[in-house]
Amino acid sequence: MNRRLTHFCSFTLLTIAVIIASSSAVNGATPNRAKFGPAWKTVDCKTFNVPAAVAAQADCGYVTVPEQHAQPQGRTIQLAVVRTRSTGKTPAADPLFVEQGGPGGSSIHDIADGALPVFPELQALLKSRDLIFVEERGTRYSKPNLSCPEINAHYIAVAKGEKAYTDPGWIKVCNDRLKQQGINPNAFNTRENAADIYFVAETLGYPQFNYYGVSYGTLLGQYVIAQADKHKAKLRSVILDGVVRPDIDFNLASGHTISYALRNLFHACAQDQPCNQAYPNLEQKFLAIVDQLNQKPVPLTLTIPSSKKTFVTQLDGNAFIIGIESYLARPYSGESARGTSLPKFIQAASQGNFGWIAEKLSANLEPTEAREMYHTVLCVRAKSIQVTPSQVLPPPYPQLIPVGIREAEAVTKACDVLQVELKPPFVYENPEIPTLVLNGSYDPVTPQPYGEAVAKNLKTAYVYTFPGVGHGSLFAPRGMPAEACVTQIAADFLANPKQPPNSSCLTQIKPAFVVE
Numbered sequence: 001m002n003r004r005l006t007h008f009c010s011f012t013l014l015t016i017a018v019i020i021a022s023s024s025a026v027n028g029a030t031p032n033r034a035k036f037g038p039a040w041k042t043v044d045c046k047t048f049n050v051p052a053a054v055a056a057q058a059d060c061g062y063v064t065v066p067e068q069h070a071q072p073q074g075r076t077i078q079l080a081v082v083r084t085r086s087t088g089k090t091p092a093a094d095p096l097f098v099e100q101g102g103p104g105g106s107s108i109h110d111i112a113d114g115a116l117p118v119f120p121e122l123q124a125l126l127k128s129r130d131l132i133f134v135e136e137r138g139t140r141y142s143k144p145n146l147s148c149p150e151i152n153a154h155y156i157a158v159a160k161g162e163k164a165y166t167d168p169g170w171i172k173v174c175n176d177r178l179k180q181q182g183i184n185p186n187a188f189n190t191r192e193n194a195a196d197i198y199f200v201a202e203t204l205g206y207p208q209f210n211y212y213g214v215s216y217g218t219l220l221g222q223y224v225i226a227q228a229d230k231h232k233a234k235l236r237s238v239i240l241d242g243v244v245r246p247d248i249d250f251n252l253a254s255g256h257t258i259s260y261a262l263r264n265l266f267h268a269c270a271q272d273q274p275c276n277q278a279y280p281n282l283e284q285k286f287l288a289i290v291d292q293l294n295q296k297p298v299p300l301t302l303t304i305p306s307s308k309k310t311f312v313t314q315l316d317g318n319a320f321i322i323g324i325e326s327y328l329a330r331p332y333s334g335e336s337a338r339g340t341s342l343p344k345f346i347q348a349a350s351q352g353n354f355g356w357i358a359e360k361l362s363a364n365l366e367p368t369e370a371r372e373m374y375h376t377v378l379c380v381r382a383k384s385i386q387v388t389p390s391q392v393l394p395p396p397y398p399q400l401i402p403v404g405i406r407e408a409e410a411v412t413k414a415c416d417v418l419q420v421e422l423k424p425p426f427v428y429e430n431p432e433i434p435t436l437v438l439n440g441s442y443d444p445v446t447p448q449p450y451g452e453a454v455a456k457n458l459k460t461a462y463v464y465t466f467p468g469v470g471h472g473s474l475f476a477p478r479g480m481p482a483e484a485c486v487t488q489i490a491a492d493f494l495a496n497p498k499q500p501p502n503s504s505c506l507t508q509i510k511p512a513f514v515v516e
Contacts, residue, residue, distance in 0.1 A: 030085055030086065030091060030093075030130055031204055031205035031206060033059045033083075035205055036059075036061075036203060036204055036205060037202065037203040037204075037205070039063050039064045039065065039199070039203045040061050040062075040063055040081075040203050040204070041061050041062045041063075041064070041078075042059070042060070042061045043060055043061050043062060044060065045058055045060035045082070047060065047080075047141070048060055048080055048082060048108050048109075048112075048113070048135075048141050049109065049113055050082060050108070050112060050113055051113060051117055053117065054082075054084060054112065054113070054116055054117060057084055057085050057087065058082050058083060058084045058085065058112075059082070059083040059085070060080075060081070060082050060083075061080075061081055062078040062079065062080060062081065062143070063078070063079045063081050063134075063199065063200050063203050064076050064077075064078050064079075065077060065078075065079055065137075065195075065196050065199050065200075066199075067184065067187045068186075068187050068192065069192060069195040069196075069199070075184075077137055077142070077143060077144065077187070078142060078143040079134055079135055079136075079137060079142045079196055079200065080108055080134075080135035080140075080141035080142045080143075081132065081133065081134050081135065081200055081204075082108055082112045082132070082133040083095075083130060083131075083132050083133075083204060084112065084116065084126060084130060084131045084132075084133070085130055086126055086127065086128065086129050086130050086131075087123075087126050087127050088126075088127040088128055088129075091127075091128060091129045091130065092128055092129040092494075093129075093206075093207075093208070094129060094206065094208040094209050094210055094236050095129050095130035095131065095132050095201075095204075095206055095209050095210070096125060096129055096130070096131050096132070096209070096210045096211070096212055096494065097131075097132045097133075097134060097197055097200075097201070097209055097210065097211045097212065098111055098112075098122070098131055098132065098133055098212050099133075099134065099136065099197075099211070099212065099213045099214070099217035099220055099221070100136070100214065100215070100216075100217055101213075101214050101215025101216035101217050101218075101242070102136075102139070102215070102216045102369045102370070102373070102374055102377075103136075103190075103216045103369075103373055103374045103377035103378065104138070104139055104146070104369035104370035104371060104372075104373040104374035104377075105139065105215075105216070105369050106135060106139050106140035106141065106368070106369075107133045107134060107135055107136060107139075107217075108133050108135045108140065108141050109140055109141070109368075111133060112131075112133040115475060116131070118478070119474075119475055119476075119477075119478070119483075120478055120483060120487065121474050121475070121476070121483060121486060121487045121490065122474070124487045124491060125487075125490060125491065125494070128491065128494060128495070129210075129494070132200070132201075132204070132206075132209070134196060134197060134200050136193050136196070136220070136373075137187070137188055137192060137193060137196060137373075138188040138370050138372070138373035138376070139369070139370045139373060140368075140370065144178070144181065144183050145370055146178060146183065146185075146188060146370040146371070146372035146373040146376070147370050147371065147372070148170065148171060148174035148370075148371035148372050149174075150170040150171070150173050150174045151170050151171075151174070151367060151371050152306075152365065152366045152367075153170070154167070154169070154170035155364065155365045155366070155367075156304060156311075156365055159302060159311070159313040159361075159365065160311060160313065161313075161314065165406055165410060166406065166409045166410045166413055167413075168410075168413040168414050168416070168417050171371070171372065171375065171414045171417050171418070172417045174371070174372055175372060175417055175418060178372060185372065185376045185418055185420050186376075186380075186420050186421045188372075188373050188376040188377065189376060189377055189380045189381075189420075189423060190219060190220055190223045190377055190380075190381065191223060191423060193220050193223070193377075194220060194223035194224045194226070194227050195227060195231075197211065197220075197224050198224075198227065198230075198231035198232075198233050199231075201233040202231070202232055202233045206233060207232075207233060207234060208233065208234045208235075208236050209233060209234075209235065209236060210235075210236050210237045210238070210239070210494060210497075211224050211235065211237070211238045211239070212238075212239040212241065212474070212490075213238075213239070213240060213241065214241045214242050214471075214472045214474065214475070215241075215242045215244070215445070215446065215471060215472065216244060216377070217241075218240040218241065218242060218243045218244050218446070218454075219244040219246055221238050221239075221240050222240070222244075222246055222426070222428070222454065223426070224238065225238055225428075225429070225430050225431075225433050225435070225458075226426070226427065226428065226429040226430060227429075228429070228430040228433055229429070229430055235430075235433055236434075236497065237433065237434045237435070237436070237493065237494065237497035238433055238434070238435045238436070239435070239436045239438065239474075239490060239493065239494075240435060240436070240437050240438065240451065240454065241438040241472055241473055241474050242438070242439070242440065242443055242445070242446045242451075242471045242472050242473070243437055243438075243439065243446050243450045243451035243454050244446055244450065245387075245392070245450045245453055245454060246381070246384050246426040246454075247384055247385060247386045247387050247425075247426070248385065248387050248388075248389065248392060248450075249385050249389075249408055250445065250446070251378075251404065251407035251408045251410075251411050252388075252389060252404045252405070252407070252408035253389035253393065253404055254400075254403045254404035254407050254445075255389075255396040255397070255400035255401045255402070255403050255404040255405075256389040256390070256393040256394070256395075256396040256400075256404065257389075257393065257443075257444055257445055257446070257447050258321060258324070258325055258328070258396075258400055258403065258444045259394070259395075259396035259397045259400050260393060260394065260396075260444075260447045260448075260449075261328045261441075261442045261443055261444040261447060261470075262283075262286065262324075262328070262397070262444075263283075263394075264441045264442060265282075265328065265331075265340070265342060265343070265442055265511075266282050266283040266286075268441070268467070268468065268511040268513075269282050269343050269511075269513060270282070272510075272511065272513055274513070274515045275343055275513040275515055278343070278344075278347070278515045278516070279343040279344065279346070279347045279515075282343055282346055282347075285346055285347065285349075285350040286324075286346050287397060287399055288350070289317075289320065289346070289349050289350055290317040290320060290321065290397075290399040290400075291317070291399060293315060293316050293317040293319075293320050294316055294317035294318075294399070297314035297315055297316040298314070298315050298352075298354060299312050299313070299314060299315070300312065300313050300314070300315040300354055300355075300357070300358055300361070301313075301358060302358055302361055302362045302365065303358070303362045304362070304365055304366065305362060305363060305365065305366045306366055313361075315354055315357070315361075317399060318402060318403055318406065319361060320349070320354075320357065321399075321400060321403050322361070322364070322403070323357035323360045323361050324342070324346075324357075325444045325445075326360040326363075326364075327340070327341070327342045327345065327360070328342065328442045328443070328444040328470055328471075329442075329443070329444055329445065329470045329471040330470050330471070331442050331468065331469070331470045332470075332476070332477045332480060332512075338512060338514055339468075339511070339512030339513040339514050339515075340442070340468065340511070340512070340513055340514065341513075341514040343513055343514075343515075344513075344514055344515070344516060345357070372418075375411065375414045375415065375418055376418060376420050378411055378415070379411075379414070379415035379418055379420045379422075380420050380421065380422055380423045381422075381423060381426070382415070382422050383422050383423065383424060383425045384423075384425045384426040386425065389404065392449060392450075392453065393447070393449060428457040428458075431457060431458045431459045432459050432460065433458070433460075434460040434461075434493075434497035434498055435455070435458050435460065435461045435462075436461075436462050436464075436489070436490065436493045436497075436501070437451040437452075437454065437455045437461055437462065437463040437464070438451070438464055438465075438466070438473040438474065438486065438489075438490075439451040439452075439463070439464070439465040439466065439473065440465070440466050440468075440469035440470045440471060440472070440473050441465055441466065441467050441468060441469060441511070442468060442469060442470045443469075443470055443471045444470070444471065445471050446471065448465050451463055451465075460497075460498065462493065462500050462501060462503075464489060464503055464506060466482045466485070466486060466506070466509060467482075467506075467509050467510060467511050468482070468509065468510065468511030468512060469482050473486050474486055474490065480512075481505075481508055481509045481510070482509050484505065485503075485505035485506060485508070485509055488501070488502065488505055489501045489502070489503055489505070
């Protein structure tokens with residue numbers, strides 16, 4: 001599947017009425033909805049499928065913004081927005097904007113609807129200030145939505161061996177359909193997304209705000225920083241979680257970044273006596289599995305999520321790596337996970353048991369992200385790509401190199417179809433904005449070196465890596481040591497962004513493993 005900078009598409013909702021405070025009182029520091037600007041239009045929160053307990057504390061609506069901010073009198077589009085009012089008695093006047101990845105992921109569906117009711121980290125931050133969720137232009141609840149359902153049939157055909165992975169036919173059909181609807185693909189890029197954040201802040205009446213972005217949301221966050229001196233609303237601080245370097249092709253780097261994460265996993269298991277005893281020589285076993293599958297793929301039954309129909313695919317080395325990547329990105333599954341099961345699964349695969357990987361590969365058959373928006377965002381930034389993976393990351397496992405080549409080729413062919421206008425290279429501006437950089441040691445998409453490299457371009461940046469955490473440190477499951485630690489660090493930073501947060505809790509975090 002085309003590699004996406006997001007892995008927060010599925011959450012198990014708990015009984016949220018007892019999780020989020022039900023107080024609907026609006027503190028004086030919070031702008032009253034009646035005073036929102038004329039670009040705002042209120043809608044029922046059910047429009048965005050916001051859970052009832054969240055909706056009781058929220059304002060939902062559309063903000064009409066210029067299709068292209070350089071043409072304020074031109075065509076317009078609508079952004080879906082959820083403002084969740086703080087549950088604290090004396091919230092700060094500056095809210096926290098919370099933005100999802102992808103590109104093309106849904107900030108409202110994935111985080112406001114899914115993560116906020118479940119993850120204590122967000123609930124803790126809501127006590128200190130309002131949380132604002134802007135559905136990025138072109139994504140799920142915003143209008144238009146650059147969704148491409150055509151990709152589902154493509155992925156299923158690929159899994160059945162009927163089409164080449166890099167065949168761009170699906171996006172040609174999608175792009176033709178969207179163009180017939182009058183959609184201009186040149187309007188959907190990170191520069192416009194960043195201007196949208198400021199426009200929404202000003203519409204909602206916030207003179208100052210903070211920004212949190214995960215995955216692609218971190219690339220968007222860097223553009224938000226670069227525009228900090230160009231808008232009326234002021235940017236107070238930024239949190240970048242699972243950081244994208246703006247100067248690298250993260251698809252091409254897939255083999256490098258997955259290798260980096262796997263080496264961290266293998267080392268952590270080797271240092272953990274129960275894990276090492278139960279699953280010795282994990283690295284050698286993994287590489288042997290990939291080699292064997294490439295030489296002789298094995299049959300695997302997948303289930304199409306929407307229809308529940310099943311079919312048999314041939315599991316080769318590349319597909320196995322993609323399935324492994326999903327377990328690295330979210331290493332702890334479940335609300336109270338004991339640890340990552342990946343070493344156990346690799347051991348099972350070495351004994352011929354691959355059934356465990358079918359769930360992840362089946363889910364990938366029908367992606368929910370806005371796939372044309374994903375590609376328009378990537379295609380326009382071609383001039384920003386100025387370094388190669390080998391210049392910034394250790395050498396990958398040779399078996400993983402084809403994954404990155406294939407992913408990059410698929411995107412290149414899609415860009416050849418879209419023919420969007422290229423934007424100038426990204427340039428860092430306003431480096432004085434205080435920034436908190438969060439990394440996960442198992443992150444297979446945006447590894448620690450990416451976050452460290454971005455931080456070097458900023459004057460006030462605090463960089464922390466969480467052992468045993470995957471893609472998105474703020475989404476560590478309830479009860480894991482990283483959950484309380486990342487909450488404390490984020491809260492300390494937001495309270496005073498100009499001084500380093502207390503990070504002593506990091507010494508207490510150690511990778512955990514399921515050993516059976």
